[in-house]
Every structure is written in structure tokens, then in C-alpha cells.
Amino acid sequence: MQQIGNLDTLAGSLVSRVRDAVHDGTLPDGERVNEVHLAEKLGVSRTPLREALNRLVSEQILTLRPRHGYSVPAMTLAGFEAEYAIRPILDVAALELAGLPSREALDEIDRLNHAILAAQTMAGRIDADDAFHLKLLAHCPNPVLLDLIRHMMLRTRRYEFAYFRECRPFLSMADEHARIIVALRRGDLAGACDALRSNLTSGLDPIRVWLSARTPPSQT
């Protein structure tokens, strides 16, 4: 949720490595995580790996059943809806607290929006999208709120990865972002909040469609 990357210690770096493995599907959703095998594969002992797995449980990226082990929770439509419904709430509240950005900040936000289109890899595109949203809220005075948003970004990312892995990226994203920027440029904070809310809800309809068609993995 917080010290999002602590590459200083071995356990800390494993958090990122395992999280990435969940995001890109190396650790498939719905399947259990074998500590011994994963530790061998990563070339570390079980202790720091378990430390990392534990933190990921608290991040809700893994689940833990006592004496059964860690699992990657299955991706479901219900789970997607519940997790993604948080962002509009938090982001809109943060934008209201942040207020209108300065002229320079707006230019930077605009630049980041164009960078989304320029990104080559899908990971790059998702990173760019997150960067856009974080810059949009950069002046929010509440660090806890921003942490929660970063947390939800990490939690939901695997859905986007999985979708883009099988389907074309939707580039309407940049248009929706542009609407936010336009509203901000004319000093219309409420309008920007509306545009942001719609970007964070209806903007994800393609993933909804894809998810409801997908056969969910058997939860072991």
C-alpha cells in the first residue's frame, strides 16, 4: 500500500517481482503459489519470499488460507466491479481537494496524456495512464488518499494486463482524458470531476465485456 518499491532488501525486491508475476500472468489467477518451487525459481530461500508473499496478501494481490498456502485470487466480473468502483470515489474526492492545477501543471498533464499514445508496450501504456492520473491529483494535500489510490492502481492492474494481452488496447482513453483537461482549462472543476468519474467507470466497459465472456479459472 505504501513503501511500494523497497528494492533495498531482498524481501522488498521480491514484492515487486512477485507482484509483476501476478500482473503479467506468470502466476496465473485462480492458482496456488508453491513456496518451494517459486523460491527455487527465483533463486532465494523461503524466508524472504514468504515475507514478500505476506505483504502481497495485505495488498490484496494474494490470498492466504491457513495451512493451505497462498493463491492468486481468480479474476471475476464481480471482483472487477467492486475494485474499480473505488477509484471514482477516491479520485474525484482527491481532485476536489487538489483544486484547479496551475497552467504549467496542466501542460505537464497534457504531455503525459500524449505519452500514453506514444507508449509501445502495454505495460508502458498502463504506467503512462497511472502517471497521468497521479499528476492530475498531484496537488491533493492528503497523502493517505493518494496512497490509497496508488494501492488500488496496483490491485486492479492485473485486469488491464489480462485484457490487453488478449484484446486490442482502447485508445479512447486519451480522448476521455482530453475532456478532463478541457474542463480544467476553462476553470470548471466540477465538470472535470464529472469527466474523471466517467473515465474511471464507463471507460472500462470493454474489459467488462471481455470478463463476462471469459470462462473463469477453477478456484483451487
Place this chain on the structure above:
Amino acid sequence: MQQIGNLDTLAGSLVSRVRDAVHDGTLPDGERVNEVHLAEKLGVSRTPLREALNRLVSEQILTLRPRHGYSVPAMTLAGFEAEYAIRPILDVAALELAGLPSREALDEIDRLNHAILAAQTMAGRIDADDAFHLKLLAHCPNPVLLDLIRHMMLRTRRYEFAYFRECRPFLSMADEHARIIVALRRGDLAGACDALRSNLTSGLDPIRVWLSARTPPSQT
């Protein structure tokens, strides 16, 4: 954030024990946590204790500096404001999603509100307050949102404990709750949201006053 009490395993039970120690001040804020000493005191080995401490770091109840160890973050006015500002956002959104409670649910909510006054210990009073709020939102269809609220309850609890330890409990809480109930009884969801928001913001002014007077512990 989630499996809030997992008493099944030793590490799981230590999460609760250590969290309680932070809440009631046994582990004072601003101070470091010595793994060896704490393990001896609790009669366990370092491994499950570290597992518990790690989860508490992800819960933001402890902080971790590499090769320096775990610490209880100092309680500050800024931290209090930032953490408590989340609840109005989440709770109001959840109440809007939950909609008007049934007649029976309202009676139960009312009962829980009276139970706050009846509680003898301060821990009991805080538990009762949390129970009231959770019942109020019980019909919210988004489990992630409810989890976040529970998470914030745990994160902020130590401020209430510390305040009540030195000051009288404020019982206006029950009156503020009553206003929420009255609004709900007359079918006024928006009014209930307003009353809830004010309960979760201005209702905490005594703690603000106390905190700004308190000399903060030296952050080691």
C-alpha cells in the same frame, strides 16, 4: 485490511496481539520495535512475529526502515487529519450505495447506538462505535469498499485510544448518530449522508485539540 483476525495460525494471532499493543500504547508511538525482546515477551520465535509485523506494515500500523527495523509511527495532527479525512469519503459513498435501511435494520442500528453509552471500557465504546457504523453500511453491495472502511477503522483507532486514555470520553457521539437515524427514518438519504459526514469530521474536534496541545514523541 482483510483477514482481519486469523487466529488460526500463530502469526495470525500475533497480528491482533501486536495491533492491540499499538492501540493501547503498550508499544508507544514514535518508538522502535525490538523483534527479539518482543518475541521473548510474547513467548514466540522471531519468524512468526516478523510475519505479523510485516502484515502490520502493509496495514500502515507500523513502518519499516531497511536494516533499522519496525517502528510505531508518531501520532501527529497532520497524520490524524489525513487519516480521518478518508472515512467521510468512504462512508458517505457506502451509505449512498447501501440506500435506506429496512425498518428492522434501523431498529438494530438504533440499538447499537444505545449500546455505545452502555459500554463500560473505552475499548468497548470504540468497538460499539465501529459496530454502529458498519451496521449502518451493512447493505452496501461493494465488499471492497467495506474492507477499506474496516481498514481505516483499525488504522485510526490508536488516536481514539490515546485520547480517551487521558481525557473524558465525549458522548455527543450518540447524539450525532441519532441525527443520522432520524434522517433515515424519514427516508432522507441525503440528509443522513450529511449527518454522517459531520459525525465523521467535526465530531472529532476534541481529539484535534488534544493532539495539537500534546508534545509529539521524538521520532527515532
Place this chain on the structure above:
DNA sequence: TAATTTTATACTGTATACAGTATGCAACAA
């Protein structure tokens, strides 16, 4: 005396070993 280096101690990070529990397969009975 004040500043700096040295040295000893304590604590964290990681690896490994062991114990107890879950899981799947085989043997057996109905």
C-alpha cells in the same frame, strides 16, 4: 575540550532444519 576514529555490541536479514497438517492415491469393503 572537541572532534574523529576505532571497536564492541546489538539487532536485522537470510538460510536452513524440523514438525505438523493437508492432499491425493491406493487398498479395501459394501
Place this chain on the structure above:
DNA sequence: TTGTTGCATACTGTATACAGTATAAAATTA
């Protein structure tokens, strides 16, 4: 054949040992 019981195996949970780093006090020098 089908359901049940017992057993072997694999995996998780916990304890302990060791290595490396931070911390603080002592010693040394200016």
C-alpha cells in the same frame, strides 16, 4: 462399481543458526 479408510508424500508453519550492518561507547588525536 462406488464409497471409505489408511498411508505416503508434499507443503506449510515455526524455530533456530549465522552473517552482515547499524549503533553507541571508548579511545585517540588535534
